[in-house]
Amino acid sequence: MSEPGRPRWPGSGAANSADEAWLTAIAQAAAGDSQAPLELLVEYLTLLADAAISGRRPREHELAIVRELGRRAAEQGIPAGRVVDLYLSAAWRMWRDLPDVVPYRDRDTVRASAQAVLRAVGEAIAVLVDSYQLATQQLVRQEEALRRELVDDLLRGDPDVARMVERAEPFGLDLGRPHQVVLARPADGLPEGDTSATMLELFILDRFGDREVLVATKEGLLVVLIPATAPSTAPRTIDKSVGDLIHDALIRHRPGRVWRVAAGRAYPGSYGIARSYEEAREALTLADRLRLDTAVVDARDMLVYRVLIRDQAAIVDLIQAVLGPLTQARGGADPLLQTLEAYFATGEVATEAARRLNVSVRTVTYRLDKVKALTGHDPGDPAQRFTLHIAVLGARLLDWPARDLPSGAEAHA
Known part of the structure; x- marks a missing residue:
């Protein structure tokens, strides 16, 4: 049997319809101020009223309900600050109205009641926030997993187009x-x-x-x-x-x-x-x-x-025919290739190529002359320069001369 004047939340076996109306009014006012669902206050008002009147601490089953409400708020996308504001708003409204519902006899009773309410508010909000954060982390992990799977399938070119359109919609993607x-x-x-x-x-x-x-x-x-x-x-x-x-x-x-x-x-x-x-x-x-x-x-x-690398057999032939003689140079082909690369990259300006290579201009011109002598192609001649440039690009794509050129069926693969 309930204690006289003890508030109860509607549906919890309350004895007094006036008490139910009082708690309902508090819940509606707090929800309106906080713009949060009224349902998130279930059980919370009861444990606050009990703390104020009897001084008891919240029971485990009551905190379990609050914990579930925190999870539900996170899943509904309600901001955490708004949910906490809802609980604090309900608490101060209840405390303000308590003297009209349950008369306090002396100052010590008021002090003990205030301590009990504050303790109940602290325990409830701690459980609420912890549950909210845990649920939010789980939702983020789930969304990240779904996002990663969607991206993987999109980049792979999943053949099930209808299913891809459906999966992309929650992320705001219009695949059209x-x-x-x-x-x-x-x-x-x-x-x-x-x-x-x-x-x-x-x-x-x-x-x-x-x-x-x-x-x-x-x-x-x-x-x-x-x-x-x-x-x-x-x-x-x-x-x-x-x-x-x-x-x-x-x-x-x-x-x-x-x-x-x-x-x-x-x-x-x-x-x-x-x-x-x-x-x-x-x-x-x-x-x-x-x-x-x-x-x-x-x-x-x-x-x-891309054109060069996809016709590998042709580029191998070009490198062998045009740049192959560079391997006869003292020091090998690589210094001459580096010089050609720098020369072409700087718009055939020897001074800029020398600066990029950190060598003298005389060294650059000497190497260019050496290329002409060995290959028969003049880097300064527009028609021959194009052939040399393409061959140099192909050599870099195939990492020649650091690696041997592909041969036979390998070059045609």
Whole structure:
């Protein structure tokens, strides 16, 4: 049998409809102020009222219900601050109204009641917040796992297009729009728990005003999936390419860290995403093999190198025919190849090539003359320069002369 004047929450076996109305009014007012669901106060008001009247501490089953409410609030996406505000608002409202419901006889009784209420509020909120945070962490891990699986399947080109469209929808992706893939790789590797992906996603959303963005990690790379066109409500006015913007953001995030960024071209559909990814990945590989000193590479700029590497048999023949005689030089072919590379990269300016190689201009001109004498191709002649340049690019792609050139069926593979 309940104690006279003891408040109860509706549905908990309450004895007095007036008490039920009182608690309901407190819950509705607190929920209205905090803009949080009324249901999150179930059991909490009862344990507060009991603490105020009898001084008892919350029971385990009551805290278990509060713990479940914290989990539910996290799953509903209600901000943690709003939930805590709901509980504090209900507490002070109850404390304000208690003297009208249960008359206190003396100061010691009031003091003991206040201590009991504060203790109950502290225990309940501690359980609530702990449960909320745990549930939030689990939701984040689940979302990250789903995101990683989606990105993996998109980059692989999963043949189940209908299923891919359905899975992409919760992430705000419209696979009917053209998308491009941008890859970023740090020179020192991507450690576990690195915050660059989170920073990059926030940067892109802020920069472009477009929710249709995915950033994930894959095999030591940051993978950025971004629409090629912005919504009409958020037009883009960009002076730099997406690759340059991403590289700048990464450098600002952690100064001193060296990144290489590669951007694939934009294509529509889920298969287009896989195609853009392959282009970006191949651009990274080619930039490494060519020893390019640029931090940002675009798949469009690498098309000529893709042509070279895909006709490997022809490029092997070209290297053997044009550059093979360089192996007869004192010191081997590599110093002469380095000189040719620097000479072509600086627009056939010997002084700039010498500065890049850290040698004298006389050394550069001597080596160029040596190339002409051994190969019969003059680097200064426009027609012959083109042949030499293509052969040098092919040599770097195949890492010659550090590695032997492929032969026979291997060259045609």
